Amino acid sequence: MKAAIATGIQDFDKHINIDESWPQPTLETAKDGKTGKPVSKLAEKHMIVKVLACGVAPGDCRLFKGKTDMMQLPKWGRPYVIGSDICGIVTEVGEDESYYKLGDKIIARFDEPQPQGMCAEYVCVKTHLSEKCPASIPATEACTLASSASAAKLVIEKFIQKDSRVLLLGGSGGLGTFMCQYIKKQGASFLAATTTQSDLVKSLGVDRVIDYRVENWWELEKEFGENPFDVVVDLVNGQNWVTGACSGTTVLKSKAPYVQMFTGVETEIDMGMGIISVIPFIFSLLGRSLYSKLHRSCPKYITPKGLELKPGHLEALLEDIADKKVKVVLDPAGPFEFTTEGVRAAMKLQNSIHAHGKVVIEIAKDEQSS
Ligand SMILES: NC(=O)c1ccc[n+]([C@@H]2O[C@H](COP(=O)([O-])OP(=O)(O)OC[C@H]3O[C@@H](n4cnc5c(N)ncnc54)[C@H](OP(=O)(O)O)[C@@H]3O)[C@@H](O)[C@H]2O)c1
Incomplete structure (x- = not known):
């Protein structure tokens, strides 16, 4: 599958690339970034998602620049897949999964403290860091929420x-x-x-x-x-x-x-x-x-813990957006294309510290909201 990967540090024009033959994850083959163990062997529940859109954040740039390797680099090091938050469609769930079904549109967050792993055609996410997303919220907006x-x-x-x-x-x-x-x-x-x-x-x-x-x-x-x-x-x-x-x-x-x-x-x-x-x-x-x-x-x-999720929190947030009580602001230069040039431009904008709204990469068409 296609994935946006970081192969080295510092140089956005050299070390961020689209790899067309990155291994596509399944629940059997995906590895946990923190432990390097197969996700099928871990206690937390996971699912596989076809990604529609991916958001980047300042943490992506810090990791890319090699500033936070100690806390945030996956166990296997570089290259790793960049990208923090997504909106996508569920394509595989575990046998005991009762809430998520194949075809559900969902949002999901990176696994703290690792802002990476999400800018690819398919990703493996943790179910407790995800939530079902109303079809009416466009994926390019929904991917900024988690x-x-x-x-x-x-x-x-x-x-x-x-x-x-x-x-x-x-x-x-x-x-x-x-x-x-x-x-x-x-x-x-x-x-x-x-x-x-x-x-x-x-x-x-x-x-x-x-x-x-x-x-x-x-x-x-x-x-x-x-x-x-x-x-x-x-x-x-x-x-x-x-x-x-x-x-x-x-x-x-x-x-x-x-x-x-x-x-x-x-x-x-x-x-x-x-x-x-x-x-x-x-x-x-x-x-x-x-x-x-x-x-x-x-x-x-x-210094608050900004990323500590509580039960029902993402659901309430999605309601605010669906009911138009809160709107998503995207930087006008985006959404960026899922190409080497597009992903590099998105990361450079995020790194500029002058993005105005969220920086987003569109990975596939969102058929549900159009
Ligand atoms: N995004 C997340 O999910 C998240 C979650 C938890 C914590 N955080 C942390 O929270 C911080 C902010 O995140 P963010 O996503 O908002 O970052 P961001 O998108 O990179 O913020 C860019 C904004 O910062 C403004 N800015 C730059 N220098 C400024 C200055 N001296 N005074 C006032 N505004 C200035 C820019 O406005 P001008 O162009 O007008 O200068 C620009 O709009 C980051 O350190 C991030 O790691 C983020």
Whole structure:
């Protein structure tokens, strides 16, 4: 079968290719990326899916660049199949499977912590990381849901209260475009977002756009000092915590929760040197958390688990999309073709840290939604 594979690191124009003779998985032959064992021998249930569309995410690029091999490279190393989330049609289920049937349209997520394995004509997925998808949601949109929309919904429902005033750092990316909508859906009374994409985020409910090239949010004390933000959600990282949140700014309420996605688009992680390189990263997270606990007015630093699925969560998410309560934003350069050029272009766009919406590769026609 055809699969988009990474053969080396760093060079998108050399090390990402379509392989036309990659082995097609069956429940007998597919191997688990974490253990390298045949999936038929593992306790978790799996199924085989014909892929219609595949989404990529920042984690795909970090792994491709060799930054996170220690945690995320499959047991057998390179080459591996790239791609994080899919929408597709079930083609094989285990004998004891009672929920999924052949021909079901489903969405599925990569197996944490491995953002890979999905950009191919057929894939093997875990049933507990999947959900049936209404036929009306186009595959190119549905393939963005299982981790990006899902992480946004989980985090926002946990940290945003009705009538909160919220500051979102990085509102226009794959996760950010879902976050804007879930923050407003959760009942936030006011949402400000940092981005260069004013029209896009306003269409998603943002009340005040802060162009980070022109204004520093922590300096907007005249505008927000008397009516400060209750919560900050940071998808960018960069200098936002150190220079912004810890500056003593009056733009944030004292001890406001500062919800930092574990990695931000501007975060450089490099675990290439194994455990030695992970230690400073872990210490910086622990250090921030401790500092925020001890400091009188500094915001409360929180790194949520964005990908922890709970029963019924994906079903509720699919309902939001099918009922048009939340919409999927795709970067206008996509969906990309399932060719070497198309897949390289998708990965390069994701790596640019300036995708606007989700980056998606169309693998086969979605007959059910057309
Ligand atoms: N996607 C997921 O499933 C998922 C799940 C859990 C965690 N995460 C993590 O969450 C982070 C965000 O993910 P994502 O999918 O939204 O990434 P993304 O799609 O790569 O985000 C790109 C966006 O970041 C914005 N941006 C870049 N620099 C900025 C800055 N200095 N200030 C404000 N915005 C800036 C860009 O807007 P401009 O073009 O306007 O600069 C662009 O729209 C990543 O680290 C990711 O690993 C993602």
